[in-house]
Amino acid sequence: MKIKCIIVDDEVHARKVLEKFISDIPHLKLVKSCKNALEAMQVLNNQDIDAMFLDINMPKVTGLSFLENLRHPPAVVITTAYREYAVEAFDLDVIDYLHKPIPFPRFLKAISKIEEKLKSKTEQTLISSTLDTNRQEEFIFIKADKKTIKLNFDDIVYIEGLGDYIKIHVKKKTIISKLTIKKMEELLPSDIFPRIHKSFIISLKNIVAIEGNQIEIGDTKIPIGQIYRKSFMDIINSFLKK
Structure with missing residues (x-):
């Protein structure tokens, strides 16, 4: 089963780097490469997305403002040139915080964290589904x-x-x-x-x-x-x- 991803970054070069990284990993599927938060919102409203690679410094809506207003975000990895927002980002339950330029081995480590998160989510969903069949409990x-x-x-x-x-x-x-x-x-x-x-x-x-x-x-x-x-x-x- 492939992990469905989106990229949210206003920089063309940054998107191209992440697109290449994702294409090099067989079990990842890039659903959309978005240049701003509004494009990303449309995707999230219409499709089930497993992971989002999110830039911080974007026009109109910053990455962190966008994330803060998502009620049920996917697994999120921050990709940014700024180090100073890490604490704020982790307060929003991001999976990882990658500093640009992103080395491919560091990207792989973030993918491992996403996989662990999704595995845990699947296990909890199975427990929840079992309980849903007898929700009077x-x-x-x-x-x-x-x-x-x-x-x-x-x-x-x-x-x-x-x-x-x-x-x-x-x-x-x-x-x-x-x-x-x-x-x-x-x-x-x-x-x-x-x-x-x-x-x-x-x-x-x-x-x-x-x-x-x-x-x-x-x-x-x-x-x-x-x-x-x-x-x-x-x-x-x-x-x-x-």
Whole structure:
């Protein structure tokens, strides 16, 4: 099975280099080489893309602004001439950060990371699909502490993203699991566990109060991210109308 890729870069030479690299790897398929974020958005809206090679410094919409506003991005590898955005990029869960000019061996290393990510995603999807056949069960299974743990929905208070890991705050303890917050968002029903920030998913039933751009859950205050606010408030308003 081929990994479907897109390139997003306003520089012709940079696109040509990545196009050649992709063509040299048999299990990669270049779906589209885009010169800006708007072209890339059209592709992402119409096709399932596995990986995106994304430049940062582009006109109109920067790569990081584009990525920040994608609700369900593919695996993303940043390709840039700038080193100073690495921390911000990894906060957005990118797979790798490649500095131009990109050596082919370094590109191969990024591909290995993508393959590992997609493999993990497939395994979690299989678990999720199994549970979907019996969705009346209000729990999922996750891997943590070298065990497979049954996680009851009623026990989840909120979930905090820590890069490639998550911290699941349940009643009386926390669980650390090697899952991204994006993957956990896919595993949980969004009408019960909405994502309210790039780093937080919360349990609706455990909300104490909402004030401004913050949510109170017990003694903890959690910020509401700007791009998640509307969808979250739509859920809250649906309760107010009942």
